[in-house]
Amino acid sequence: MLEIIKDVKEWLDKGESPIVIAVLINLEGSAVRGRGAVMAVTRDGLMSGSVSGGCIESTVLSVAERVFDTGQAEIIKFCQIDDEILGSVSPCGGEVTVSVSLLDNIIFDSFCELTETGTGGHWGLISSGPENEICSMFVMDHNGQFLNGSFGNNNILTDVFRQKIKTEVLNSQQTGIVFVEDYKIFSAVLKPVPQLIIIGASHIGIALSAMATLTGYRVIIVDPRTAFARDERIESAYKLYKTWPRKAFKEINFTSCTAVAVITHDTKIDDQALELALKTNSFYVGALGSRSTHDERVDRLLLAGISESECKKIHSPIGLSIKSANPEEIALSIMAEVVKEYREKYGKY
Numbered sequence: 001m002l003e004i005i006k007d008v009k010e011w012l013d014k015g016e017s018p019i020v021i022a023v024l025i026n027l028e029g030s031a032v033r034g035r036g037a038v039m040a041v042t043r044d045g046l047m048s049g050s051v052s053g054g055c056i057e058s059t060v061l062s063v064a065e066r067v068f069d070t071g072q073a074e075i076i077k078f079c080q081i082d083d084e085i086l087g088s089v090s091p092c093g094g095e096v097t098v099s100v101s102l103l104d105n106i107i108f109d110s111f112c113e114l115t116e117t118g119t120g121g122h123w124g125l126i127s128s129g130p131e132n133e134i135c136s137m138f139v140m141d142h143n144g145q146f147l148n149g150s151f152g153n154n155n156i157l158t159d160v161f162r163q164k165i166k167t168e169v170l171n172s173q174q175t176g177i178v179f180v181e182d183y184k185i186f187s188a189v190l191k192p193v194p195q196l197i198i199i200g201a202s203h204i205g206i207a208l209s210a211m212a213t214l215t216g217y218r219v220i221i222v223d224p225r226t227a228f229a230r231d232e233r234i235e236s237a238y239k240l241y242k243t244w245p246r247k248a249f250k251e252i253n254f255t256s257c258t259a260v261a262v263i264t265h266d267t268k269i270d271d272q273a274l275e276l277a278l279k280t281n282s283f284y285v286g287a288l289g290s291r292s293t294h295d296e297r298v299d300r301l302l303l304a305g306i307s308e309s310e311c312k313k314i315h316s317p318i319g320l321s322i323k324s325a326n327p328e329e330i331a332l333s334i335m336a337e338v339v340k341e342y343r344e345k346y347g348k349y
Contacts, residue, residue, distance in 0.1 A: 001111060001123060001190070002216055004040045007048035008108060016042045019103040020064040024051045025075075025127050025186035026097040026177055035175045036188040040103065043068050051098055063100045073101030073135035075127060099125055099186070101135035106149030110139045114147065115193055118218065118253060122169050124187035126151075127177065133157070144170050192255040193218050194342060195238075197282075199245060199273040200264035201228040204288070207331035208261060210236045215335060217259075222248040224269065245273035249280075257346075259284035259338045261318060271300055278310045284341045286318035286334060315341075 004021075011019060024037040039049040039057065041064050051060060056078050063074055078096040114121050121141045126133050136157070138150035144166045151157045165185055168178040175188045195218040198205045205228075209219045213236040222241045223229040229242040241248035260277040262270045265288055274297070277285045289297065294316040301311055319333030320340070 001036070001038050001188070002115060002193070004038055004049040005112060005115065007046075008040050008103070009112070011040075011042055011046060012105065012108075016044065016046065017105070018043065018068065020067050020100060021103040022051050022060045022064065022098050022100045023125065023186070024096060025099050025125070028095040035186075052096070056096065056098070060098060060100060067100050067102060071102060072131065073099065075099050075134060097127075099127060099135045101125075101137075104137055104149055107137045107139060110147035110149050114139060114141060114190065117141075118193040118195070118255065120192040120255075120257075121190045122187055123190055124169070124185060126183055127186045128184040129182070133183075138165070140166065140169065191346060192257040194257045194259070195220060195255070196338060197222065197252065197258060197260045197277070198237075199223070199260070199262040199269065200288075201225075201230075201234055201240070202263065202265075203327040204263050204330050204334075206233060207328045208263070208334055209234055211331055211335045212338070213237075215339065217338075220248075220252060222273070223264065225264070225266075245269065245276055249273075249276045254280040254282060256281045256283055257342070258282040259286075259342070261286050261288075261334055261338070263288040263318065263334075265289065267297070267300070271297065271304070274301060274314065275304055275306055278306055278313060283345050284315065284338050285313055286315035286337065288318050288330075289316055291317065 008019060020041050022039045024033055024035055027035060033050065033052055037051045039047065039051045039060065041047045041061060050057060063076055067074060076098050111123060119142050123139045125135050125137045136151045139147045141147060146162060164180045168180055169187045172178050172187060173189065178185050178187055194216065196212040198208055198219060198221045201221050201223040205221060209221060212219045219237045220239045221234055221237045222245055224242065224244045229240060231240060234240050258280065260282050262273045264270055270287060274287060287294065287297065298311045302308065315337060319330060320336045322329065322333045324330040324333050
């Protein structure tokens with residue numbers, strides 16, 4: 001869902017409504033995208049996100065046209081064979097189930113509210129049941145509290161039933177189908193918003209900020225150097241701290257989905273940032289510099305009280321080895337390494 005937020009916000013601001021949302025709610029076998037992949041489309045044909053590598057989008061768009069006309073949500077299944085009863089053919093060879101429904105603006109606002117907090121939670125929809133309940137969506141915060149608009153105004157879904165959904169979703173803690181009474185409920189885990197803390201608003205930092213934002217990361221830049229830390233230089237960042245890491249880190253909410261890239265190449269700033277970052281639960285900490293520079297850095301950190309095991313967490317030289325020749329390519333290598341570490345820890349979705 002995160003991947004479509006920016007576009008959908010812009011569409012709504014421009015009066016593009018209604019909007020259809022398609023969600024990959026189940027799959028068996030191979031598929032390009034995983035459960036929870038989302039695509040949004042407007043009546044005028046604007047599209048954001050995807051539910052495959054492009055092989056089933058055209059069918060989804062056709063179904064979306066019906067949903068626009070009728071207002072009735074649909075569940076479609078793509079199988080290994082083309083059959084009017086079983087479903088449409090799936091070019092990937094797997095079996096993919098997609099929900100297609102009108103987007104509830106109140107639900108979308110709640111989802112945006114949840115992502116703004118950055119704490120994570122759950123979202124999902126009813127994937128089987130009476131026609132008027134199909135694709136009714138919900139959003140829960142990380143404590144399991146339903147947010148505004150969950151299940152729309154459907155009075156059939158009693159408080160007891162909602163409590164059962166909450167229990168099943170929280171017990172599952174993974175994206176997939178849970179069963180409540182005679183219903184199938186698709187539930188997706190919303191991880192804390194991935195964020196990248198960039199120490200240094202240099203040329204590399206500017207390029208890295210743009211790439212990270214494009215990839216869906218919330219970017220925070222920290223740099224006490226007035227020549228670099230200027231708002232007009234960093235348009236893509238969520239926030240810019242024009243101060244030292246020691247002060248900025250007190251205001252930043254570090255989560256297990258936080259990465260830190262230390263790239264000022266100024267030992268006073270970098271060492272301070274590393275000392276602090278290694279004490280957080282960040283999934284990635286990287287530092288710019290050659291191997292010999294890093295060896296000297298580790299010696300300083302050890303003297304400062306950082307343990308050897310903590311120092312080993314630092315990725316340095318920072319970034320994947322792609323023979324980078326300019327700041328943009330260095331930024332690319334850093335972002336690639338961040339994404340690699342994130343996906344190895346948290347998976348595809």
